[in-house]
Amino acid sequence: MSAKKRCAQKALTLIPDHSVIGLGGGQTVSYLVDDLASSGLDVQVVTPSMNTAWHCKEAGLQVLPTWMVDHVDAAFDGCDEVDYDYNALKSGGAIHTDEKIIASMADRYIVLVDPGKVSETLSFRHPVVLEVIQEAYSIVLRRVKELGGRPEVRRSKNKDGFLRSDHGNLILDVQFPQPDDISALDWELNHIYGVVDTSLVVGLINGVMIAKENEVVWMDQGGKEHVI
Template sequence: MSAEIDPVKLMKQEVGKAAAALVESGTIVGLGTGSTTAYAIQYIGDRLKSGEIKDIVGIPTSFQAEVLAKEYGIPLTTLDAVDHIDIAIDGADEVDPNKNLIKGGGAAHTREKVVDALANKFVVVVDSGKLVERLGSTFKLPVEVIPMAITPVMRAIAKLGGKPELRMGIRKAGPVITDQGNMVVDVTFDSIDNPAELEKTLNNIPGVLENGLFVGVTDVVLVGEVKDGKPLVYEM
């Protein structure tokens, strides 16, 4: 057993740190979901603790983000209590050259979209493996659906040319249930030529709550990669 730190983990930490460094005192921060964002939450907590920044409140996008924020001492608020979000930090499953995203690997994309779209500045943290020429090329598109509508929605998606499958739990019998109590359908498309149009079309299917296409909301993409065994962070 070598005591070497996994370079991928180190890289995720560095990207998280770079995002956390963008948070200023007195701001309202959207706290995203996922492994890289988890490091950002940790470092925001560290900066608060050390007194480097103060008067931060967080708005979590998921139960996971809420638990982490509490663990790292970030005070939380809700969308009912604020009239804006200064900055949101979140991960993504795919990023295209126009900074459009597919999100929802963690089934939190509905709450993420609400928070991220409200933010004055939306910062995405990813590793270079998430960069794609075209959305949908490596990752299925998650669609959150209310349970009673699951069959008609899957039929409607198939008519659009998608191959829908219900996301099943791992180490849990039955489907994945979101924080809102809904189900997730993961859809394979041969190619997503117009993400903005597809986002609207899917959301117009009765019973669909939200899908994982994030079009025109990203301001900054921080990318991490491992070069010669060393972590490197750059802005896309």
């Protein structure tokens, strides 16, 4: 059995019956969908990922629109980096705003990762992604440069023009040097008018499950690991 399948099986044990569950994207979450479908648990799913929503539909799970939900019992997601203080950085999918809405509603928001994504502090080798209202594009560009960032608007690979979020907003990838204070950087970015949200995840994560080659471990805040 692969490490990610084993991690999904462990995540399943944290899901209560008769609950609303948040699911992000990625291979481990895909395995978790399959496990949920065969578990017999009565669950409803909210997800920001079209791929995950479609997979749930095909597996026979009920998917609710996020706007109809004000409470989530548990949410599971991936990330590009996570540190011992439970800060995380997401980049690729450009759905971080909706992911964080779900995370904010969840009693438990748990990220599922492989060991290479865990470090004592975030390395910022991935860009911080900003969802930006178009009218604020120029001022946001100037402000992130003043904060030491190197911004680049994300372009579409399949059509002429810029990539847009599901809400019709621009996506800005900003490369930052490693900051002294991650929470302060997140606060500064979120207080630029026109920034909808950032792909930094600060103060939302309740647990980290690490899919190692032969075992799954739970990482406490502070970096201590326990086999589960």
